[in-house]
Amino acid sequence: MKEFDVAIIGGGINGCGIARDAAGRGLSVLLIEQGDLASGTSSYSSKMIHGGIRYLEHYDFRLVRESLHERELLLKNAPHLVRPMRFVIPHVASMRPAWMMKIGIRLYDFLAGRSVLPKSRVLDLADDPAGAPLRASGGAGFEYSDCVADDARLVIANAIDAQERGADIRTKTRLVSARRVGQRWELVLAEGVKRETLHARALVNAAGPWAGSVIETIVKGAAPVNVRLVKGSHIVYPRLYTHDRAYVLQNNDGRIIFAIPFGEKYTLIGTTDVEIAGDPGHATASAEEIQYLCRLAEHFFKTAVEPSRVVWTFAGVRPLIDDGKGSASSATREYKIVADGSYGEAPLLSLIGGKLTAYRAMSEDVVNKLGHWLAMRAAWTANEPLPGGDLGARGFDGLLADLARDHAYLPAATARRIAHAYGRRVMNMLGDAKKIEDLGVRLAGDLHARELAYLREHEWAKTADDVLFRRTKLGVGASQIEIDAVKTALAA
Ligand SMILES: Cc1cc2nc3c(=O)[nH]c(=O)nc-3n(C[C@H](O)[C@H](O)[C@H](O)COP(=O)(O)OP(=O)(O)OC[C@H]3O[C@@H](n4cnc5c(N)ncnc54)[C@H](O)[C@@H]3O)c2cc1C
Incomplete structure (x- = not known):
């Protein structure tokens, strides 16, 4: 049976941030997301990094x-x-x-x-x-x-980096049961009707607004957390x-x-x-x-x-x-890491509260705490670009200039959109295209078949919503014909 150092529940900004950080410190990481990456709170924020x-x-x-x-x-x-x-x-x-x-x-x-x-x-x-x-x-x-910021794409960028550093990212996979067996967690994952049992030495609950219900209904025997x-x-x-x-x-x-x-x-x-x-x-x-x-x-x-x-x-x-006081808007945006498990037991860390803006520091804090149980390398994420973020001294305008030189056929608005979405990796997405026709059939807005294929292959996109409302925002204002075109292309 497969065993991981750490299993993370939740593929929002915090789960993916923790997965990236932990994988980069040499831990073997499993991330379990019941829906799509960023399909919870992390694509529904006000999108401010503030x-x-x-x-x-x-x-x-x-x-x-x-x-x-x-x-x-x-x-x-x-x-x-x-x-x-x-x-x-x-x-x-x-x-x-x-x-x-x-x-x-x-x-x-x-x-x-x-x-x-x-x-x-x-x-x-x-x-x-x-x-x-x-x-x-x-x-x-x-x-x-x-x-x-583009909140959902920030999540995807963290997941990509986590995967490239060895993490196993499972989307459309739900954690249905977790119990301590000896010094391990025994986890049951459900992907459709398929069930799989795995082991992990530590469990992290980054289920955002589900963090309380995950403890109540899925993780057996852990102390409740109030959200x-x-x-x-x-x-x-x-x-x-x-x-x-x-x-x-x-x-x-x-x-x-x-x-x-x-x-x-x-x-x-x-x-x-x-x-x-x-x-x-x-x-x-x-x-x-x-x-x-x-x-x-x-x-x-x-x-x-x-x-x-x-x-x-x-x-x-x-x-x-839940500090039991104040109105919702005055309640603190601080976060809390709740540790469960006594000496010698496999740990469970639950992350409660926080902000999109602070996800990197919170993730680092969670992984540092795992250091009580697991040997690992030092913290590293503060000065390491996210995938596509290595724009160098010429910055975003330099990337736009490169796109104008190498892919002059792109309309300016498209060049800008995809440069924001993929950063330097936009060049991987465009590949050897020399003219707009090389990008394949246009599906919705300025989304062409080549970009859709890239999203499927490199970014876990499976449904029209994954593509149109999270990896891009081209679903906003799209016609039913365009949405159907994306669905048909995904079904092919
Ligand atoms: C309206 C609103 C506006 C906001 N605006 C801002 C802002 O402008 N700036 C800012 O910094 N912060 C903002 N925030 C806060 C920020 O969005 C959140 O702190 C952050 O997105 C929480 O991320 P998360 O990963 O903890 O949770 P989520 O993104 O909700 O991720 C949790 C994931 O766990 C998964 N999950 C749950 N149960 C299971 C299970 N059993 N098995 C597998 N997966 C499971 C869910 O599907 C979900 O994807 C805002 C929040 C809200 C609600």
Whole structure:
């Protein structure tokens, strides 16, 4: 029977980050994901790689500083996936006074240390183009730097690297039972009707919002972990404005929502915060949440924002540490590693809470803790590019220039999309193509048969959703004919 050093439950950002880190330290790693990689919370985030300016309100300075440090590392190691973005906060009466807001953005700059991103500034929204799309003309605005990322592709990049360093990545495979047998975990995996039993010396529960239910129903005999489930919904709307900055908008009820450029054609608006119970896999944006987000956006922007024009919605479920206090939006974004198992027993580590932004540091922390049981090499991920992220001194623009030279037949928007998606590895995906026809039949948007084949072969893509909503976002606004074309191509 196969035996691994460590088995990881969950192929979200944390499971894949842990798999990458552990495999790179010489451990034999198994990752088990019941659906597609990133099919849980990790493709339904607001896609910000950020310190979290609003956590300054809660005096969470350590969390903010650590997240800002991770932001810098991600910018360096995955420059194709993580992009700088300027965020504008229009000042409204329900906020702290302007002088205090100014101190807040300066503090954010300070906590970022020697960031490569530009510093914050105060805007006069009567003059600045950021004021133009807003209903309230004029007033102060506060602009600061953060980043946005393709969350699902960040997960895939970690999984690819983990696999290349020897990890066994199983998608569409569910862990159905785990029990301690001697000093090992005996694990039963289900892939469709197929069952397989494997052993691991350590088990990591990175099941995100399922972390509590995995312990209750699958892992026999482990102490329970308390997870608080909070749903956050987003809407994707035809672009509300033409410039390339994002907004932080505060409602009269004190809640904050973000409006962020999404692809070339859309604005992403979110989120809500709704406590839920039950299976997090069934979370969707309710009609009330869509209505709420539209109303709030319309309150700030001159454009009418109507539920009937929303092109896509999605909802993610935050697995927050249940500290039994506060509202969902004020609950901490810290994380906790809960260890189970007494001396001589095979360990179980459960990772609860946290942020997409901090996944690398959290993964490192989990693997460091495994060091109590397993011999391994030192931590290594802080300065190692993710697959495709080795863009060198010429950076992303250099990659675009290489694409324009070697694949001049590509439309500029396509070159930009695939350069963001694959980084330097876009050259592997395009292979020896010399003209657009060499990419095969066009299936959906600018997705051609060659890219689909690459996604199947190198990135575990199996269904149309895997391709259209996680590895690309070409499903947003796609026609049924295009979706069917991808399904037919995958069935061939
Ligand atoms: C609405 C929202 C917005 C957010 N926005 C941001 C943001 O802008 N920036 C930021 O830094 N963070 C953000 N976050 C937080 C961030 O998205 C999460 O911290 C992160 O995605 C959690 O990843 P994870 O790997 O722990 O969980 P998940 O991505 O949910 O992965 C867990 C995986 O476990 C799998 N699984 C469960 N049970 C089993 C089983 N029995 N067998 C096999 N597999 C199993 C699931 O299928 C799932 O894929 C946001 C979260 C939400 C909900």
